[in-house]
Amino acid sequence: MSAPSRLSLNQETIKQWSLPELAAGCAEAGVTGVGLWREPVQKYGVAATAELVRGTGLTVTSLCRGGFFTAIEPEARATALADNRRAIDEAAILGTDTLVLVSGGLPAGSRDLFAARERIADALGELAPYAADHGVRLAIEPLHPMYASDRCVVSTLAQALDLAERFPAEQVGVCVDTYHVWWDDTVAAQIARAGAGGRIAAFQLADWITPLPEGVLLGRGQLGDGSVDFRWFRERVDATGYTGPIEVEIFNPDLWARDGAEVLAEVADRYRTLVL
Amino acid sequence: MSAPSRLSLNQETIKQWSLPELAAGCAEAGVTGVGLWREPVQKYGVAATAELVRGTGLTVTSLCRGGFFTAIEPEARATALADNRRAIDEAAILGTDTLVLVSGGLPAGSRDLFAARERIADALGELAPYAADHGVRLAIEPLHPMYASDRCVVSTLAQALDLAERFPAEQVGVCVDTYHVWWDDTVAAQIARAGAGGRIAAFQLADWITPLPEGVLLGRGQLGDGSVDFRWFRERVDATGYTGPIEVEIFNPDLWARDGAEVLAEVADRYRTLVL
Numbered sequence: 001m002s003a004p005s006r007l008s009l010n011q012e013t014i015k016q017w018s019l020p021e022l023a024a025g026c027a028e029a030g031v032t033g034v035g036l037w038r039e040p041v042q043k044y045g046v047a048a049t050a051e052l053v054r055g056t057g058l059t060v061t062s063l064c065r066g067g068f069f070t071a072i073e074p075e076a077r078a079t080a081l082a083d084n085r086r087a088i089d090e091a092a093i094l095g096t097d098t099l100v101l102v103s104g105g106l107p108a109g110s111r112d113l114f115a116a117r118e119r120i121a122d123a124l125g126e127l128a129p130y131a132a133d134h135g136v137r138l139a140i141e142p143l144h145p146m147y148a149s150d151r152c153v154v155s156t157l158a159q160a161l162d163l164a165e166r167f168p169a170e171q172v173g174v175c176v177d178t179y180h181v182w183w184d185d186t187v188a189a190q191i192a193r194a195g196a197g198g199r200i201a202a203f204q205l206a207d208w209i210t211p212l213p214e215g216v217l218l219g220r221g222q223l224g225d226g227s228v229d230f231r232w233f234r235e236r237v238d239a240t241g242y243t244g245p246i247e248v249e250i251f252n253p254d255l256w257a258r259d260g261a262e263v264l265a266e267v268a269d270r271y272r273t274l275v276l
Numbered sequence: 277m278s279a280p281s282r283l284s285l286n287q288e289t290i291k292q293w294s295l296p297e298l299a300a301g302c303a304e305a306g307v308t309g310v311g312l313w314r315e316p317v318q319k320y321g322v323a324a325t326a327e328l329v330r331g332t333g334l335t336v337t338s339l340c341r342g343g344f345f346t347a348i349e350p351e352a353r354a355t356a357l358a359d360n361r362r363a364i365d366e367a368a369i370l371g372t373d374t375l376v377l378v379s380g381g382l383p384a385g386s387r388d389l390f391a392a393r394e395r396i397a398d399a400l401g402e403l404a405p406y407a408a409d410h411g412v413r414l415a416i417e418p419l420h421p422m423y424a425s426d427r428c429v430v431s432t433l434a435q436a437l438d439l440a441e442r443f444p445a446e447q448v449g450v451c452v453d454t455y456h457v458w459w460d461d462t463v464a465a466q467i468a469r470a471g472a473g474g475r476i477a478a479f480q481l482a483d484w485i486t487p488l489p490e491g492v493l494l495g496r497g498q499l500g501d502g503s504v505d506f507r508w509f510r511e512r513v514d515a516t517g518y519t520g521p522i523e524v525e526i527f528n529p530d531l532w533a534r535d536g537a538e539v540l541a542e543v544a545d546r547y548r549t550l551v552l
Contacts, residue, residue: 032409111505113461146422148459149503150486155459183424183431185389211427214490229387 003268004276008033008061010204010249011040013267014260019044021260023056029264033061035204035247038087046090053094058199060096061245062139062202063087063090069123070104070116070153077119080104084127092134094154098201099131100139100175105150116153121163128171139201140164141175144183146216157181157190160191164199173201176237179220182228188236195240204247205230205275220250223270227252230275246275279544280552284309284337286480286525289543290536295320297536299332305540309337309479311523312370314363322366327543329370336372337521338415338478338543345399346380346392346429353395356380360403368410374477375407376415376451381426392429397439404447410455415477416440417451420459433457433466434521440475449477452513453525454526457498458484458504464512471516480523481551483507496526499546506551522551 005226011022026034034053041049041063053060066087071077091099096161103120110116131138140160143152146172154160160174173196181187194200198247207221207228223230234246255263285307287298289540295316310329317339318326329336342363345352362441367375379396400414408415416436426536430436438449451469457463470476481505483497499506512524524543531539 030431058548074490106503109509110280113459117461145420145459146488146492149484153459156461183421183429185435187394208425211491212422212488215487216422216492227382227387230388275516 002030003032004135004271005032005072006033006244006246007031007268007271008245008247009264009267010035010064010247012037012064013248013250013255014263015084016256019049019052023052023058025057025260025264027056028261029263029268031268032057033059033245033247035062035064035249036060036096038090041090041094042073046093050094059245060094061247062098062100063094063096064100065102066138066195067097067101067152069120070107072107072119081123081126084123085111086129086247088127088134088136089129091136097135097137098139099136102143103152103154105148111118113148113153117159117163119165120154120250121244124163124167124172128167130170135167137170137201138172139175141172141173141177142180142233144180147187147275157185157187161190161194161197161199165197169198173199175202175204175206176233177198177206178228178230178233179204179206182233184260192240195237195242198243200237200240200242202247203242206248218251218253220252222250222252222255222266223248224274232273278306279308281308282520282522282548283313283544284521284523285540285543286340286523289524289526289531290539292314292532293323293536294499297327298333299392301536301540302314302379303332304336304537306546307540307544308333309335309400309521309523311340311525312336312372313340314366317366317370322396324371327369335521336370337523338374338376339367339370339372340376341378342414345381345396346383348383348386348395350365350531357399357402360399361406364403364407364410364412365414371413372401373413374415375412376417376478378419379428379430381424381429389424393435393439396430397442400439400443402441402450406446413446413477414448415451416448416480417453418456420456426522432460432549433463437466437470437473437475441473445474445500448523451478451480452476452509453480453482454504454506454509454546455480455482455484458509459464467512468516471518472511476513476516476518476520478523479520480525481526481543494527494529495529496540497527498528498531499524500550
């Protein structure tokens with residue numbers, strides 16, 4: 001049985017796999033898209049990764065992640081921008097058109113969310129044309145409000161769109177990740193807004209489960225194990241005309257402790273049952 | 277030096293204190309308001325607590341908490357309503373006009389946030405007149421979205437107001453707690469909306485600190501230790517004409533391990549520096 005056609009596997013979901021294992025595992029399961037992360041790609045080599053995925057017929061649906069734009073000091077800011085240009089270069093080499101952005105939290109000692117968001121807009125203004133020149137679109141990912149202080153001051157799809165809409169749609173879009181926005185009663189309207197503007201650059205799935213672990217980073221749930229109504233989301237995203245990949249991105253040590261092929265089969269099975 | 281006049285101490289902030297210690301400690305520090313919790317009050321006796329606080333000249337600024345309205349089964353629902361009527365009775369005996377509500381999360385197996393919110397509205401419809409008859413106003417507290425599945429499907433001040441505004445303002449208001457709403461870029465507008473409608477029933481302070489502990493319940497920060505701009509909030513709440521108590525409610529084992537009088541002095545000091 002081949003995997004559902006739009007299903008893409010974000011590599012962090014099965015991070016126990018090396019890149020060659022990921023490529024082979026996806027080929028074996030009939031999964032044709034993967035979302036990649038910069039650190040393992042850099043370790044394996046960006047060009048080597050590009051060759052590997054091309055050789056397996058895989059499409060890189062997104063690269064995670066650029067961002068962390070909120071530093072105040074000019075030097076830290078320049079470093080962040082330079083790193084984001086490298087991320088764009090890497091995305092281009094990998095042949096993906098989407099660089100997912102985690103925009104950054106509050107700098108140490110700052111309590112000014114509004115100023116931090118403006119610095120993100122400034123950074124986007126500098127990076128978006130560079131990204132466009134490389135065939136890459138920046139995808140602002142709103143992160144769950146529990147990450148607002150230390151990872152991302154962009155907490156809702158509405159905020160992400162407020163930022164994205166300052167730039168051309170072909171340069172800056174948004175990433176709709178169910179884990180981050182499932183709780184928001186305005187999310188249906190914001191998905192419609194994003195779709196109408198051609199701003200949906202990525203669509204990612206993970207379930208919300210509790211209790212949250214210390215640090216709240218690695219507590220995402222396998223599809224179906226938690227509170228998210230995936231079909232509800234998929235129908236609303238599809239209704240806007242979005243026909244792109246649907247990436248499963250779960251950070252969970254329980255999944256990482258299991259056999260990768262078994263996890264991928266489970267992901268595909270849950271996807272068929274709960275998403276389609 | 278007497279404490280700032282509007283400062284109220286929620287008893288959970290110094291939960292190492294018994295109720296007599298709380299009353300004595302507040303009198304000693306010149307704090308004239310306390311927020312109480314049902315469990316310790318029931319243990320000490322509701323009438324005995326009322327007598328104790330009256331004898332010390334303390335005002336009970338709020339009682340925590342009613343709520344948990346989202347059960348689907350008729351029996352669980354009836355049990356919840358009966359418990360909330362008891363909470364209203366207790367509030368009346370304690371002489372407070374404010375019962376804070378934690379409205380409830382998703383029932384086991386449910387993924388329907390919208391239906392859960394409607395069940396909250398139904399419960400409010402049943403309870404609000406009873407509360408009003410007892411001189412008590414229900415205060416819907418939006419909880420941080422990280423509690424949406426297991427504690428409260430009301431995650432933003434906008435949602436809380438959408439619910440409250442279905443009822444008369446003297447019956448149902450909202451609780452503005454900085455810990456829960458600090459990240460929200462629409463919160464200034466929603467505070468103005470709440471104030472214009474006479475809906476601000478309680479105003480509570482705690483700081484946002486990271487990393488969050490496992491379960492994310494007991495990780496609130498002492499004022500000034502985290503990301504919240506308290507003066508910003510106080511100014512916006514005051515600008516609506518709100519002149520009521522400002523309650524400090526921090527759940528943090530580090531504070532509970534310290535001498536209560538020392539913690540209260542620190543709270544008052546931080547309040548003077550950061551809130552006024």
